[in-house]
Amino acid sequence: MEANGLAVELAGIWKRFPGVIANAGANLKVRPGTVHALLGENGAGKTTLMNVLAGVYLPDEGTVSLDGVEQHFAKPADAIAAGVGMVHQEFRLIPTFTVSENVVLGSGPPIIAKSTIEDQVAELASRFGLATEPGREVWQLSMGERQRVEILKALWRDARVLILDEPTAVLTPGEAEELGRITAAMAADGRSLIFISHKLDEVTAFCDEATVLRGGKTVAESLPVSELDATRLAELMVGETAEVSQRRTRETDVGSPVLAVEHVVVRDIHDRAIVDDVSLTVASGEIVGIAGVAGNGQRPLADAIAGLIPTESGSVMISGTDVSGTSPRARNMAGLSYVPEDRLGVGLAPRMDVVENSIMRAYRALSKGLLIDRTGASVYGDKLVEDYDVKVGKMEAPVAGLSGGNLQRLLVGRELEVNPAVLVAAQPTRGLDVKGVAAIQQILVRQAAEGVGILLISEDLEELFALSDRLLVMHEGEVVGEFDPDVATRQEVGAAMAGAHKVEET
Numbered sequence: 001m002e003a004n005g006l007a008v009e010l011a012g013i014w015k016r017f018p019g020v021i022a023n024a025g026a027n028l029k030v031r032p033g034t035v036h037a038l039l040g041e042n043g044a045g046k047t048t049l050m051n052v053l054a055g056v057y058l059p060d061e062g063t064v065s066l067d068g069v070e071q072h073f074a075k076p077a078d079a080i081a082a083g084v085g086m087v088h089q090e091f092r093l094i095p096t097f098t099v100s101e102n103v104v105l106g107s108g109p110p111i112i113a114k115s116t117i118e119d120q121v122a123e124l125a126s127r128f129g130l131a132t133e134p135g136r137e138v139w140q141l142s143m144g145e146r147q148r149v150e151i152l153k154a155l156w157r158d159a160r161v162l163i164l165d166e167p168t169a170v171l172t173p174g175e176a177e178e179l180g181r182i183t184a185a186m187a188a189d190g191r192s193l194i195f196i197s198h199k200l201d202e203v204t205a206f207c208d209e210a211t212v213l214r215g216g217k218t219v220a221e222s223l224p225v226s227e228l229d230a231t232r233l234a235e236l237m238v239g240e241t242a243e244v245s246q247r248r249t250r251e252t253d254v255g256s257p258v259l260a261v262e263h264v265v266v267r268d269i270h271d272r273a274i275v276d277d278v279s280l281t282v283a284s285g286e287i288v289g290i291a292g293v294a295g296n297g298q299r300p301l302a303d304a305i306a307g308l309i310p311t312e313s314g315s316v317m318i319s320g321t322d323v324s325g326t327s328p329r330a331r332n333m334a335g336l337s338y339v340p341e342d343r344l345g346v347g348l349a350p351r352m353d354v355v356e357n358s359i360m361r362a363y364r365a366l367s368k369g370l371l372i373d374r375t376g377a378s379v380y381g382d383k384l385v386e387d388y389d390v391k392v393g394k395m396e397a398p399v400a401g402l403s404g405g406n407l408q409r410l411l412v413g414r415e416l417e418v419n420p421a422v423l424v425a426a427q428p429t430r431g432l433d434v435k436g437v438a439a440i441q442q443i444l445v446r447q448a449a450e451g452v453g454i455l456l457i458s459e460d461l462e463e464l465f466a467l468s469d470r471l472l473v474m475h476e477g478e479v480v481g482e483f484d485p486d487v488a489t490r491q492e493v494g495a496a497m498a499g500a501h502k503v504e505e506t
Helices: 046-053 076-081 099-104 114-127 143-156 173-188 200-206 230-238 298-306 328-334 343-347 354-358 374-387 404-416 434-449 461-467 490-497
Strands: 008-017 020-030 035-039 061-066 069-071 084-087 161-165 192-196 209-214 217-224 257-267 273-283 287-291 313-318 336-339 422-426 453-457 470-475 478-483
Touching: 008 046, 020 035, 020 046, 020 061, 020 192, 020 209, 035 046, 035 173, 035 200, 035 230, 046 161, 046 192, 076 084, 084 143, 099 114, 099 143, 114 143, 143 173, 173 192, 173 200, 173 490, 200 230, 209 230, 217 230, 257 298, 257 422, 257 453, 273 287, 273 298, 273 313, 273 453, 273 478, 287 434, 287 461, 287 490, 298 328, 298 336, 298 422, 298 453, 313 328, 328 336, 336 404, 343 404, 354 374, 354 404, 374 404, 404 422, 404 434, 422 434, 434 453, 434 461, 453 461, 461 490, 470 490, 478 490
Parallel strands: 020 217, 035 192, 035 209, 084 161, 161 192, 287 453, 287 470, 336 422, 422 453
Antiparallel strands: 008 020, 008 061, 061 069, 209 217, 257 273, 257 313, 470 478
8 A cells, every 4th residue: 555545536536527527636634444435516526536446437537546546447347346336226136136246247257056155155254244145046135235235335335435336225224234334344354335315314324434415526634423413414504504304393283184095905917916005195284204114115105106007906095085996197186295105107298398298287277268468387397396496407308407405395395386285206316415405395384384294205214203293104015003103112113114013002
């Protein structure tokens, strides 16, 4: 190792794309044996900078050094060979292969005994406390177990530098704590980890130092995390005072039920119950949260309530009206608005412009016979954009050009502008930066105060604790627990998310 004692040094990295400067002289210094947080808003340049380190992009300017030696990665394989591994947020595993087969795929000798592979993978897993079963097929594993397989893949290739991209996004609180222990074990082994996350409480819990990017530039470098808190980190990320989620105080009492789901069952194409006898209610002015690891029935439940997929049995009532078996439009007319988790694939039409997307729920009121009143539509769109602080260029430009936060503000605004009785919001802040999260959360709180009933489905447990009046937990298609966020602990909710038996309300 050279005199600077750094495992990783990115110096003066510039990366330009047509019309965009993603990195503008960004720097990063990571010491060996540490967990280093890389923070920044969406669009700050974090992913681009890590893609430079991982060999996906060549920098236009600047240098990449490992252990004091300058590197020139022409492709990802070069970075892997040099000891850089990246665990992506979307896992890259073959479901029908076993754990050990996934771990060694593409890196082992052409012929090797299966039992030998499994023994070697088991030994590696044991060394770092990565509990796994080498002979199990990946499709049988939980999301947390799959992530361990991705980490094992990098360790099998002897990665000395590991990049973890939003590593806790699909984990239960217990699995997230376990990941913190695993990263500490890898750092103790002399490896260097770069931890990308929007969850600032995890950054302060797991990481040793932090670097903050803003607008493609490094604005704070190698800060000792022990001397900072989440609020200060958020301020550095956005360049101004930013509020971290705090427990919402309800200003008014809840009213009568505006959403009642009774014994709903939804089956997939394999006749498996993906929503299994679910019942719940939401009253006016109430925020009911649903927690759960991704893939435990939250999305099909939301789609079933909105009428996008059929139910095998059960009923859905909106403000006392039974809408079971009716179309999405009939449910909209009854007072239901829906913000789906797939904002571009389901919520918005990416090729249509901002105005056209703005009026989708109000187009009948803006119609003149068979034609839309374009002047009225423009006025409506302009007001929605202003009211919900959507930053746009040209209103006539395709909506796909907007940032994630602005897409979400537009979608939430469109669904609330029609004054619904109940809003189903699925992952409304997923992938947003600190300011974007705060903006959407404030909108939801304001709407609840005005009497809208909100069913909030989120994988961010801190968000659910901050906003919910009641908190339900789903596991394998069932509601397995109900909690009062004022008194429940993260451990209790996390246990229910991991499949503990149904518990009584705390």
